[in-house]
Amino acid sequence: MDPLDPLGLGEELSTEERLLQEAVRGWVRDRALPRLPGLYERGEFPPEWARELGALGLLGMQLEGYGLPGAGAVAHGLACLELEAGDSGLRSFVSVQGSLAMYAIRHYGSEEQRARWLGPMAAGEAIGCFALTEPDAGSDPAAMRTRAVRDAGGWRLDGAKMWITNGSRADVAVVWARADDGVRGFLVPADAPGLTTADMTRKLSFRASITSELVLDGVRLPDEAVLPGASGMRAPLSCLTEARYGIVWGTVGAARACLEAALAYAGSRVQFGRPIAGFQLTQAKLADMAAAVATSGLLALRLARLKDAGRLRPEQVSLGKLNNARSALAVARAARTVLGANGLTLEYPVMRHLANLETVLTYEGTHEIHALVVGRALTGLSAFD
Numbered sequence: 001m002d003p004l005d006p007l008g009l010g011e012e013l014s015t016e017e018r019l020l021q022e023a024v025r026g027w028v029r030d031r032a033l034p035r036l037p038g039l040y041e042r043g044e045f046p047p048e049w050a051r052e053l054g055a056l057g058l059l060g061m062q063l064e065g066y067g068l069p070g071a072g073a074v075a076h077g078l079a080c081l082e083l084e085a086g087d088s089g090l091r092s093f094v095s096v097q098g099s100l101a102m103y104a105i106r107h108y109g110s111e112e113q114r115a116r117w118l119g120p121m122a123a124g125e126a127i128g129c130f131a132l133t134e135p136d137a138g139s140d141p142a143a144m145r146t147r148a149v150r151d152a153g154g155w156r157l158d159g160a161k162m163w164i165t166n167g168s169r170a171d172v173a174v175v176w177a178r179a180d181d182g183v184r185g186f187l188v189p190a191d192a193p194g195l196t197t198a199d200m201t202r203k204l205s206f207r208a209s210i211t212s213e214l215v216l217d218g219v220r221l222p223d224e225a226v227l228p229g230a231s232g233m234r235a236p237l238s239c240l241t242e243a244r245y246g247i248v249w250g251t252v253g254a255a256r257a258c259l260e261a262a263l264a265y266a267g268s269r270v271q272f273g274r275p276i277a278g279f280q281l282t283q284a285k286l287a288d289m290a291a292a293v294a295t296s297g298l299l300a301l302r303l304a305r306l307k308d309a310g311r312l313r314p315e316q317v318s319l320g321k322l323n324n325a326r327s328a329l330a331v332a333r334a335a336r337t338v339l340g341a342n343g344l345t346l347e348y349p350v351m352r353h354l355a356n357l358e359t360v361l362t363y364e365g366t367h368e369i370h371a372l373v374v375g376r377a378l379t380g381l382s383a384f385d
C-alpha cells in the first residue's frame with residue numbers, strides 16, 4: 001500500500017495534473033521544508049516566496065482571462081494539497097492571494113481594476129489581502145461595523161479589521177464595508193492615508209504566516225476604488241466558497257504529511273525490543289490515519305468533479321471543509337502520540353501541522369458554522385435566523 005496515496009487516487013489524475021503535483025511537491029521539498037522549522041519558530045514568512053509561487057503559476061491559477069492559467073479544479077486542489085503538506089501557511093498564502101483577493105477582483109472588479117492588479121498579483125509582484133473579519137464580527141460578518149460613506153469626493157471608510165492574513169504585506173487590501181445600500185467591496189492601496197496595520201505576533205498557530213490588524217481612520221477613496229460588481233454579503237461569501245474549496249484539498253496534504261512522519265518514526269523507533277510499528281495499538285492508529293487520508297482525498301476529488309461540471313454548491317463545500325479539517329486534526333493528534341515526546345518538537349512536522357490545523361478548523365467558517373450550513377441544507381431550517 002502506498003502510504004501517500006492508500007487508495008491509488010493518483011490513477012484518477014491526468015498527466016498534466018501529475019506533473020503539476022510533482023512540481024509543487026518538489027518546490028515544497030526543496031525550498032520550503034528545510035526552512036519551515038526556523039521560520040515557524042521566528043514567526044516569519046519569506047517575502048521572496050511570493051514570486052516563487054507566482055513563477056510556479058499557482059497564484060490565481062484557477063481563474064480565467066487576463067493571462068491567468070484557468071486551471072481545472074483538480075489541478076488547483078492538488079496544488080493546495082502539496083502546499084499544505086508543507087505548511088498550512090503556504091496554502092493560505094496562495095488561497096488568500098488567488099481565491100480571495102484575486103477572485104474578488106476578477107469576478108467583481110472593473111476592467112481597469114482587473115488590468116491594474118491581476119497580472120502583478122499572479123506573478124507575486126503585488127500582494128493582496130481580504131479584510132472581512134472584525135473584532136466584533138467573526139462568524140457573523142454581516143454584523144460588520146466598518147462603514148463606507150459616500151460624499152462628493154468619493155468614499156470615506158472608517159473601521160477596523162482583524163485577523164487579516166498578509167494585512168501588513170499587502171499592496172492592495174480588499175476591504176468589505178457597510179454602505180447605505182448594503183455591504184460593498186473596496187480596493188484600498190497600502191499607501192492610502194488613514195490606513196494603518198499592525199501584525200498579530202503572539203499566535204501559537206500559523207506562525208509561518210503573517211496575520212495583521214487593519215485600522216481605517218477616515219480613509220478617502222475615489223469612486224474607482226469600489227468593486228462595481230459586488231453588492232451585499234453574497235459577494236464576499238462567494239469568495240469564501242472558493243477558498244474553502246482549497247482547504248478541502250489542503251487538509252488532505254497536512255494529514256498525509258502527519259501519516260508519513262508517523263510511519264517513518266514508528267518504523268525506526270524501538271521500544272520493548274522491537275519497532276513500535278509492530279505494536280497492534282500503533283497499527284490501529286496508522287490504519288485510522290490512512291483511512292482518513294484516503295476518504296478525505298476521495299471527498300476532495302468528488303468536489304473537484306462537481307466544480308468542473310459547474311454543479312458544486314456552497315453547502316457541499318461546507319460539508320467538505322467540515323469533514324476534512326476535523327479529519328486532518330484527528331490524524332495530526334494521533335500522529336503526535338506515535339512520535340511520543342519527539343512529536344512535541346519542531347524537529348518533526350507533526351506538532352506544527354497540529355497547531356496550524358486548529359486555525360484551519362476555525363477560519364474560513366468555524367467547524368460549528370459549517371455544521372450549521374450543512375444542517376440547514378439537510379433540514380430546511382436555519383439556525384442563524
Ligand code: TGC
Pocket residue numbers: 091092093095096130132133138139140141142165232233234235237238239240241243314363364365366369373384
Ligand atoms: P446571508 O447573510 O443570509 O446570505 C447572504 C447571501 O449570500 C449567499 N451566500 C453564499 N453565496 C456563495 N457562497 C456562500 N458560501 C454563501 N453563503 C451565503 C446567500 O445565498 C445570500 O444570497 P442573496 O442573494 O439571497 O443575498 O448569509 P447566510 O445565512 O447564508 O450565511 C451565514 C453564515 C454564518 C453561513 C455566513 O455568514 C458565514 O459563512 N460565516 C462565516 C464567516 C467566515 O467564514 N469568515 C471567513 C473570513 S476570511 C478568512 O477566514 C480567510 S482565512 C485565510 C485563508 O483562507 O487561508
Ligand code: FAD
Pocket residue numbers: 096130131132133137138139140162163164165166205206211359362363364365366367368369372383384
Ligand atoms: P467567533 O465567531 O467569535 O466564534 C467563537 C465560537 O463561537 C466558535 O466556536 C464558533 O463556532 C462559535 N459560534 C459562533 N456563532 C455560533 C452559532 N451561531 N452557533 C454555534 N456556535 C457559534 N479573516 C479575514 O477576513 N481574512 C483573513 O485573511 C483571515 N485570516 C485569518 C488567519 C488566521 C491565522 C486566523 C486564526 C483567522 C483568520 N481570519 C481571517 C478570521 C477568521 O475567519 C475568524 O477567526 C473566523 O471566521 C471565526 O471568527 P471568530 O474568531 O471571531 O470567532
